[in-house]
Amino acid sequence: MAIPELRRAPGGWELQLATNYLGHFTLTTWLDDALRAAGDARVTIVSSGAHRNNPLNYQDPQFEQTPYDPWVAYGQSKTAGVLLAVGIANRWAKDGIVANALMPGWINTNLQRHIDLETLQKMGGADAEGNRIDQPHYKTMEQGAATNVLFAASPILAGVTGRYFEDNQEAAIATSDTGAGVAAHALDPEHAEKLWEYAQSVL
Numbered sequence: 001m002a003i004p005e006l007r008r009a010p011g012g013w014e015l016q017l018a019t020n021y022l023g024h025f026t027l028t029t030w031l032d033d034a035l036r037a038a039g040d041a042r043v044t045i046v047s048s049g050a051h052r053n054n055p056l057n058y059q060d061p062q063f064e065q066t067p068y069d070p071w072v073a074y075g076q077s078k079t080a081g082v083l084l085a086v087g088i089a090n091r092w093a094k095d096g097i098v099a100n101a102l103m104p105g106w107i108n109t110n111l112q113r114h115i116d117l118e119t120l121q122k123m124g125g126a127d128a129e130g131n132r133i134d135q136p137h138y139k140t141m142e143q144g145a146a147t148n149v150l151f152a153a154s155p156i157l158a159g160v161t162g163r164y165f166e167d168n169q170e171a172a173i174a175t176s177d178t179g180a181g182v183a184a185h186a187l188d189p190e191h192a193e194k195l196w197e198y199a200q201s202v203l
Contacts, residue, residue, distance in 0.1 A: 003114050006068040011202060014062045016073045021080035025199045028088065028099075036095045040158070043099035044151040045085050047164065047186075051078035052174050055185040058194060070114070080195060082164050082186035087196040089162025090189050098161035100151050101186075104144035105137075105167070162187070 001016075009018035028035075028043055035041035054075025060066045063073065081101055088099035120126040127133055147168050151157060164171050164182035174181030185191065 001114060002070040002074050004070055004116070006063055006073075008062075012062060013202070014068075014073055014077075016077040017061060017080060020077035021084060021195070022199055022202075024081065024084055025196070026203060028084070029203075032092075035092070035097045039096050041097045042152060042157075043085070043088055043097065044148055045081045045099065045101040046148065047081040047101040047103055048074075048078040049103050049166075049180065050075040051082055051186050052181070052183040054079060055183070056080055056083070056191065056195065058191075058198075061198075079183070079186045082182065083188070083192040083195050085164070086162045086187055086189055086192035090192060091196070093161050098157075098159060100157070100161060101164045102147040102151065103164070103166045103171070104147065105139040107139050107141060107144040 003015060007015040009015050009022070011018075013022055024045055035043070050071070052075075054072050056076045056079050057066065057072075061076065085099040085101040088097060092099075115125075120130075120132075121128070125133055147165050150168050151165070160170075164186065166180060171180065171182040173187075174183050
């Protein structure tokens with residue numbers, strides 16, 4: 001999350017995009033036969049509200065020409081995660097495989113280890129001495145896992161695919177004044193297909 005300097009995974013992918021999209025894509029496509037054989041398989045992808053701020057830069061997703069920005073990189077990697085769910089829905093729903101993405105919520109974990117103290121303080125996540133602060137809207141790890149468990153186990157979501165959820169509910173399309181929901185750019189099936197083909201080209 002928001003790695004301060006540009007780092008690349010083997011193969012040249014920016015590390016956050018490699019972690020939050022390419023790794024998921026690779027594992028899921030490798031499991032394709034097993035998922036089909038299951039007959040009622042579910043794929044769950046953990047995204048973030050940060051996706052709303054950053055559509056994927058298809059011209060330069062790896063920051064080869066564009067100056068690196070840690071939050072842009074993180075946000076576009078989380079957009080890519082939602083697009084993976086849409087891509088799976090487009091390609092595999094006929095085989096009984098569904099996929100959805102989710103926002104677990106704000107949780108105070110080691111995920112924030114790369115965020116500098118000043119930024120954490122502006123976000124309300126640390127006091128003047130650098131001690132972590134749990135805000136009222138923060139969730140426990142168990143609460144953060146709830147939507148993931150819902151996807152994996154609940155019969156009420158049977159057949160639901162290609163969606164984005166927050167707080168155990170399907171999210172509405174975000175507008176500039178909501179501060180919640182899913183960005184339209186993350187649900188675009190043409191973008192999902194374009195990203196899928198891009199990932200295939202490097203594997």
